[in-house]
Amino acid sequence: MLSCSDGTLYTGWTYDFNRRLSEHSSGKGAKYTRGRLPVKAVYIEFTPDKSSALKREAAIKKLTVRQKLTLISSQQNAIDMLPAK
DSSP states (O other): OEEOTTSOEEOOOOSOHHHHHHHHHTTOSOHHHHTTOSOEEOOOOOOSSHHHHHHHHHHHHTSOHHHHHHHHHHHHHHHHTSOOO
């Protein structure tokens, strides 16, 4: 999920996260994000295959903004609990 400059959230899927984020950031991504630069990655999930990714994308898109923010927060909390390097 990407956070856009206007405060909205964009949800999508890709085989190559770094490439796709670069495309969005350079204005070559989805039309939705082009006019809402800069974008920032705020939530990432990995799935075993394209079918699972598309199903999960559809499920996330059905969530309310509040539910999406809770999802983002829960992932950040898990990252914060990782041991320091």
